[in-house]
Amino acid sequence: MAENRLIGDYPVIGIRPTIDGRRGPLKVRESLEEQTMNMAKSAAELFRQNLKYSNGEPVKVVIADTTIGRVAETAACADKFRKEGVDITLTVTPCWCYGSETMDMDKHTIKGVWGFNGTERPGAVYLAAVLAAHAQKGLPAFGIYGRDVQEADATEIPEDVKVKLLRFGRAAVAAATMRGKSYLQVGSVTMGIAGSIIDSAFMEEYLGMRVESVDEVEIIRRMTEGIYDEKEYEKALSWTKSHCKEGWDKNPDFVKRNDEQKDRDWKFVVKMMCILKDLMNGNPNLPEGREEEAVGHNAIAAGFQGQRQWTDFYPNGDFAEALMNSSFDWNGAREPYILATENDTLNGIGMLFMKLLTGRAQIFADVRTYWSPEAVKKATGYELEGVAKEAGGFLHLINSGAACLDASGAVKDENGNGVMKPFWEMTQEDQEACLEATEWCEADNGYFRGGGFSSRYLTKATMPATMIRLNLVKGLGPVLQICEGYTVELPDEVSDKLWKRTDYTWPCTWFAPRTTGEGAFKTAYDVMNNWGANHGAISYGHIGADLITLASILRIPVCMHNVPEEDIFRPAAWNAFGMDKEGQDFRACAAYGPLYKL
Ligand SMILES: C[C@H](O)[C@@H](O)[C@@H](O)C(=O)CO
Numbered sequence: 001m002a003e004n005r006l007i008g009d010y011p012v013i014g015i016r017p018t019i020d021g022r023r024g025p026l027k028v029r030e031s032l033e034e035q036t037m038n039m040a041k042s043a044a045e046l047f048r049q050n051l052k053y054s055n056g057e058p059v060k061v062v063i064a065d066t067t068i069g070r071v072a073e074t075a076a077c078a079d080k081f082r083k084e085g086v087d088i089t090l091t092v093t094p095c096w097c098y099g100s101e102t103m104d105m106d107k108h109t110i111k112g113v114w115g116f117n118g119t120e121r122p123g124a125v126y127l128a129a130v131l132a133a134h135a136q137k138g139l140p141a142f143g144i145y146g147r148d149v150q151e152a153d154a155t156e157i158p159e160d161v162k163v164k165l166l167r168f169g170r171a172a173v174a175a176a177t178m179r180g181k182s183y184l185q186v187g188s189v190t191m192g193i194a195g196s197i198i199d200s201a202f203m204e205e206y207l208g209m210r211v212e213s214v215d216e217v218e219i220i221r222r223m224t225e226g227i228y229d230e231k232e233y234e235k236a237l238s239w240t241k242s243h244c245k246e247g248w249d250k251n252p253d254f255v256k257r258n259d260e261q262k263d264r265d266w267k268f269v270v271k272m273m274c275i276l277k278d279l280m281n282g283n284p285n286l287p288e289g290r291e292e293e294a295v296g297h298n299a300i301a302a303g304f305q306g307q308r309q310w311t312d313f314y315p316n317g318d319f320a321e322a323l324m325n326s327s328f329d330w331n332g333a334r335e336p337y338i339l340a341t342e343n344d345t346l347n348g349i350g351m352l353f354m355k356l357l358t359g360r361a362q363i364f365a366d367v368r369t370y371w372s373p374e375a376v377k378k379a380t381g382y383e384l385e386g387v388a389k390e391a392g393g394f395l396h397l398i399n400s401g402a403a404c405l406d407a408s409g410a411v412k413d414e415n416g417n418g419v420m421k422p423f424w425e426m427t428q429e430d431q432e433a434c435l436e437a438t439e440w441c442e443a444d445n446g447y448f449r450g451g452g453f454s455s456r457y458l459t460k461a462t463m464p465a466t467m468i469r470l471n472l473v474k475g476l477g478p479v480l481q482i483c484e485g486y487t488v489e490l491p492d493e494v495s496d497k498l499w500k501r502t503d504y505t506w507p508c509t510w511f512a513p514r515t516t517g518e519g520a521f522k523t524a525y526d527v528m529n530n531w532g533a534n535h536g537a538i539s540y541g542h543i544g545a546d547l548i549t550l551a552s553i554l555r556i557p558v559c560m561h562n563v564p565e566e567d568i569f570r571p572a573a574w575n576a577f578g579m580d581k582e583g584q585d586f587r588a589c590a591a592y593g594p595l596y597k598l
C-alpha cells in the first residue's frame, strides 16, 4: 500500500557556483573556474551524503550548468532551477563576484551563501557584499564563512562550515517540504483546548500549508460502507493480535467491557487506523467506485479530536495515534505519521517540525507535573540523582495516545544505550523490542466511555531529548519554545509510585530539562512554569539549534530556549536588528513577516 504518499515533489537544493567575470590576458575567471566548480561539487556531495527527505531518500541536489559571473548566467541558472523544482539555493564562491548581478533574486527560494575563506581571492568579501544586497532587497540569506584560512587548492570542507551547511540544509528541506501539503483535522475542538481551534491563516501564511477538515462521522461511514482495503485491514488485525499484547483493565466491574466487546473494540480500532491512514494518504486499493476516497487529503500531518463526543460513544483513537506516530506497524518500518491527539494542531506542527528535521518518530505529551527533589523524597523516599538532580527535579510527560512506541527506549545502540532511530534504521528486532515494552490497557472508562485501548510503556532509558511548543499569541503571532534535556530513568518502584498517582495506563516519560540556573531554565520547575500550553512535542536528540534555524526560515520567533548562543544560526540580516540574539529575532520576524503572506 502506498504509505505517506504525498503529492508534490520533495524540495531540491540548487548549488550556484559564482565567479569573478573578468577574463582577459591574466585570465582571472579562467583561473578560478575549476576551484569554483569544485566548491559546488563538494557542497553537493555533502548534502547528498548527509541529508534525507522525510521518506528516507537522499536529498536531490543540482548544480548550475556553468559558473555564474554575469547576470545572463544568473538568469540561465534560475531558469534551470525552476525546471528542476529547486526550492533552496546555496551560492558558493572562492573569489570576488558582482553581488547584485549574481545573487539569487527568486523571492521564494530559501537561500544560503558560502564564501571560501582563502585570501588569494576575496571570497569572504563577496559573501559580505552579497549578504548586504540580500539585506537591502529584503531577501534574507544565511551566510557561511569558515573560521580558518584554507589553502587556495583545498577541496575539503572544514568542520565548522559543514555544521552550518548541514544545519541550513536540514532546516531548509524541512521548511520547503511542508509547502503545498495539507494539515488534516479529523473532528474539531477537543475539551476546549485552544490548540485544537485550528488557525488556517497560520498554516497558510507561515507554513505554506492548507487545512483540510473531515467530520469524524466519515470514519463511521467508511466502516459501515466498507470503504477501506479489506486485505490491508485483515493483515493489520492479524498482526495486532500477535504483536499488541493486551494489558490489564483498571475499570471497576460495573463498567468493565466483556471479552466479546473487547474483541469488537480491537477490530474497531484497527479499522480506524487503516481509515485514518487512507484519509491522510489516500489509498489506490479501495473498493471499486471509491475513486474520491482513494485520493485522500495529501496530509503531511493530522489531528484527531478524541476526548469528548467520539470517545464518549466509540472506542478511542489511542491505538491509531500511538502506532501511526511510531516508526513501524504491520508493514514493518515506515515513515512515521504525524497524528496529534486531542486535535492539538500546534503540538502536531511541533511534532512535524522535528520529524522533518530528524526522520524520527515523535512524542506527544501533556507537560503534566513538576516533581521537585523534596516531593519525590516525600512520596517515595528516593533521593534524586544524575540529570534529574542537576535540573532540580523533573517533569512528568504523559498523554493518552499519540506518543510513539519508539519512546519506550527499548531500542538500543551498539553501546546498549536507549535510542530512537530514524525509521530507515529500525530493524525487525528494534520493532519487536518496542512492542515488547508496550502493553495495551483497556481504556479508562472515566475518560473514554466508548472503550478502546491505550498504549502503556515507561521510557526506560536516559536519552537526549528536545521538547518544544509552538504557541499562537494574539497581537504577536506564532512563537516557539525549545527545551533540550534528557529522559530520566528512575528506579522502577519510584516510577511506579509516582505514575500510579495519575494515569497509570498511559505512556510515561520522565524528563529533566538541561537547566542553566537562570530565568525560564533556572530549574525544571521554571521550565514548566514558563511553558505556553498543556502539551509539548518531544523528539530524540538535542536538535534545538536546527529548530532555531528552521524557525528563522519560517519567520517564527523563538521566545524560550536553552541552546548555547554559539550554535544559533539565522539569516545574516538578523544581525541588523540588534546585538541581543532574542530581541533581534523578534524584530526580524516582525519586519519580514510570514514567508507566504500574500
Ligand atoms: C484528563 C483529560 O481527559 C486528559 O486527556 C488530560 O490529561 C489531557 O491530556 C488534556 O490535555
Ligand SMILES: [Mn+2]
Binding pocket: 342, 365, 366, 399, 534, 535
Ligand atoms: Mn493532553
